[in-house]
Amino acid sequence: MALIDIVQFHGNDQEFVWKFPSENLRLGTQLVVKPAQVALFVHRGKICDEVKEGTITLQTGNIPLLTSLTSLPFGGDSPFQAEVWFVNLISKLNNLWGTIRPIQLEDPKYGLVVSIRAFGQFGFRVSEPRKFFEKIVGTAKVFTAEQVVNYFKGVLLQSVNVNLGKAFMQERVSVLEAAMHLDPLARHCGDAIQTEFARFGIELVNFFFHSINIPDEDPSYQRLKNIKERAAELNVLGRDIYQYDRSMEVLKTAAANEGGGGRSCRRGRGPNLTAGM
Secondary structure, eight states: OOOOSEEEOOSOTTEEEEEOSOOEEETTOEEEEOTTEEEEEEETTEEEEEEOSEEEEOOTTTOHHHHHHHTOOSSTTOEEEOEEEEEEOOEEEEEEEEOSSOEEEEOTTTOOEEEEEEEEEEEEEESOHHHHIIIIITTOSEEEHHHHHHHHHHHHHHHHHHHHHHHHHHHTOOGGGGGGSHHHHHHHHHHHHHHHHHTTTEEEEEEEEEEEEOOTTOHHHHHHHHHHHHHHHHHHHOHHHHHHHHHHHHHHHHHHHHHHHHHHHHHHHHHHHHHHO
16 A cells, blocks of 8 residues: 655646545655645545645644544654545636526516526636535535536526516616616626525626526517506606596597497387387
8 A cells, every 4th residue: 555745636727626546645745735726634524624725744733633533643654544635716707607497577667577588607716615525525536617617507597596586676677678787687696696605615706697688479578568668658748648648548439339329229219119109
């Protein structure tokens, strides 16, 4: 059983988490931790030490928790077994996302429930390596950027589904006006997403909406457009003129109905009058 003299990261920049292949270490082994990395010592499934950037020689003085767990003597090159995991703290910024199914929400200005789709981009980084490892990694030997992106894209989409309607209500804008308010809507949703990400030791570096829209084939789109056009007409004409026009339409309709009904009544009264005579 060969003992390891140097422990360092041999993965690639697409691996957020990488496990050193051997667990046969000794006091005196050199640990090399590159910039934007953290090394975690794991013994019997428990994180017992965390080493940040730099090169150190493993000794009882600089790995006290590991020493207490393995009952190593001071000095010498005593062998011990421990897993060493490297966690990359790099930022992954260019991750695209989009809703899988339309989101149902009520338009804050017009009160109509509509189905919307949203698309955008997000970036993230591991901010708390210990929490990230404990919450996410489990027994995987390598945790790639793609795996991390796919996992947190699901977390992000769930948060967007829950919070986008709230964002519209807070901004008090119609879905039809979304293109002019993408930044404030993104800030509202981004705050909620960061709260979710923080539970896993992840920091949301950026979050954007590229577009928010209603599918053209959705019936609610035409209904919402009609309501907006009516509201615009009301604003242009003024409420009094608008109400007057509406009242005139009602009177014309009523007059037409009354005229048709009157002819029917006269035809109906003839026999009765004759019978009376």
